[in-house]
Amino acid sequence: MPYKYFVRIQDQILSPNELNQLYVKEVATLLNLSSGEVRIEKDADGMPFGFAQEKKMFLSFSHSDNIVAGCVSQSCPVGIDVQKIRPVDLKVLNKICTKNELTQLDLNTENFFRIWTIKEAALKCTGLGFQYGAKKLEINFEAQTVLATEGVEKLNWKKNTLLRFEELSAPQGYKLVVVFRLSAQAD
Numbered sequence: 280m281p282y283k284y285f286v287r288i289q290d291q292i293l294s295p296n297e298l299n300q301l302y303v304k305e306v307a308t309l310l311n312l313s314s315g316e317v318r319i320e321k322d323a324d325g326m327p328f329g330f331a332q333e334k335k336m337f338l339s340f341s342h343s344d345n346i347v348a349g350c351v352s353q354s355c356p357v358g359i360d361v362q363k364i365r366p367v368d369l370k371v372l373n374k375i376c377t378k379n380e381l382t383q384l385d386l387n388t389e390n391f392f393r394i395w396t397i398k399e400a401a402l403k404c405t406g407l408g409f410q411y412g413a414k415k416l417e418i419n420f421e422a423q424t425v426l427a428t429e430g431v432e433k434l435n436w437k438k439n440t441l442l443r444f445e446e447l448s449a450p451q452g453y454k455l456v457v458v459f460r461l462s463a464q465a466d
């Protein structure tokens with residue numbers, strides 16, 4: 280896979296400062312570097328990006344309660360999302376899913392969080408911001424892909440860019456997903 284990731288269960292919920300320190304430490308560990316060799320910043324929309332030994336890298340982070348996750352790639356944009364499975368109003372799916380998506384799975388709480396984490400991770404991967412619209416990203420569960428149907432030209436990505444998602448093993452009661460863009464999909 281073109282990315283490395285970490286998942287940590289913390290004793291307590293971390294402050295933004297503590298989270299940033301943890302991100303640097305964990306990314307450095309993943310890349311076999313010292314913390315001083317890793318620099319992490321955020322763009323105006325809050326999207327993280329960074330440098331490892333001054334070389335650009337793609338980053339994404341997520342936290343839910345005391346679970347913290349992150350991923351890094353030196354070759355392609357990535358997005359990660361971790362969510363605690365909790366009671367939800369399944370009607371929300373009508374707001375975030377396309378008709379085609381709604382026919383692919385039984386609509387229950389477990390699948391709600393599969394859909395939600397994949398879409399959040401895909402939104403982070405594009406970095407277009409959360410106003411971009413969840414319905415512009417269509418999941419194909421069988422192919423394990425997410426099709427970004429419009430708006431990605433802004434990023435110099437091809438229209439109808441295909442992203443791949445991977446559902447990773449998560450602490451009990453959580454869902455964890457990484458989404459990445461295949462390199463060939465860049466313009």
Ligand SMILES: CC(C)(COP(=O)(O)OP(=O)(O)OC[C@H]1O[C@@H](n2cnc3c(N)ncnc32)[C@H](O)[C@@H]1OP(=O)(O)O)[C@@H](O)C(=O)NCCC(=O)NCCS
Pocket residue numbers: 295298324325326327339340341342343359360361375395398399402403404405406407408409413
């Ligand atoms: C703001 C938002 C990132 C919060 O999401 P969340 O699930 O509560 O939080 P997460 O912990 O998973 O993600 C937070 C991380 O996302 C990253 N992030 C923030 N803005 C980002 C952006 N524009 N692009 C990519 N990553 C971004 C940051 O690394 C942030 O970490 P930080 O809090 O340490 O700075 C965003 O997901 C949101 O507003 N969601 C609203 C819910 C929604 O409509 N979701 C659509 C589901 S289909």
